[in-house]
Amino acid sequence: MASKQMVHMNQGQGETSYAHNSSFQSAEQNRMKALIEAAVVELCSNTTTLSHGKVVIADLGCSSGPNAVALVSIALEATHSHFLQLRQPPPEVCVLLNDLPYNDFNAVVKSLVAVRQIGEPVVVTGVVPGSFYERLFPSGSVHLFCSSNSLHWLSKAPEDLRMKQIPAYDMDENVRRERLPVVAGAYARQFKKDFTLFLQLRAKELVPEGRMVVSLPGRRSDEPVTETSLIWGTAAQILGAMASEVNTSFTF
Structure with missing residues (x-):
């Protein structure tokens, strides 16, 4: 557990902070806009899902800085726009931001203040420290999960590499190339294990017919x-x- 708590992006608002060095992540979030808007429309069109007039939206791996509230802000605007077109009052919305315990939640909370001041819909906000490879929310409580550029972070280094004392990256180029298939295979198996667990946990936390919009880096080549x-x-x-x-x- 201690290793999970020690991992975090650079805190604060300085020149070397994550908040000032996350333009790549911001661009990826912008590409998710249409997907999140479509997911919100599907949710809001389902009277069974919104039977209690409330929506819970969670961002997993929010980090800090301007990007922390970008995805949930897209979802909030889409919710407001959808019900404005229908000329109906929007549901109450609960926005929850998750990251590891040592994330800069002080900066995150300041960002959430602006979100609470939107006016309509009524917005309640909160932070949920913890690993998304563990249960974070009550069963059947979340309508929409969002996550961008987070799920490539694994729960741990592959156990078989650790036991054999094989580093993920060796400074000796010849040794590195020789070990590459072994290292890549070990990390691929760990990712499969972690991603399967992630989906199982979120399946328990989603409401029936809930939605999840996830983006993570990858490549098309098997090489x-x-x-x-x-x-x-x-x-x-x-x-x-x-x-x-x-x-x-x-x-x-």
Whole structure:
């Protein structure tokens, strides 16, 4: 549990903070806009799902800064627009933002203040610290889950690599290439295990006929080595060299 709590993006609002260095993630969120709007329309059109006149929306892996409320804001605007077109009062909305406990929730709460001031629909907000590889919400309580650029973070490093003391990234290029199929296979199996667990947990927490809109990075090629991975490999070499210079253990 301690390892989960230690992982977080750079906090605060400074030059090196996640809030000022997350334009790639913001662009990905913008690409999800149409999907979230469609999901909201489907939810709002189902009288059974909204039988109590309330909607619960949760963002999993919200991080901090402007991106923290981007997805839920899209969902809120879509809800308001849908009922405005129908000339009906919108349902009450509960917005919940989740991330690991050491996330910069101080910044997140400040962002939520603006969300609460929208006016209509009535918005109640909250934060839910914890891993999305665990239960986070009561059974059958959430209408819409959103998550962007979060699910590639695994619950842990593959156990078989740890037991064999095989690093995810080796500074020796020949050794790295030789081990690549083993390392890639181990991480693929861990992702399958984690993603299956994630879906099982969210299935319990969703209301009947609830919706989930998820985005995560990937590639079309089955080949482990691509132009993109080579770019990240260069970055890993630089970080590895820096870690060696300061005599600090560093895991990629």
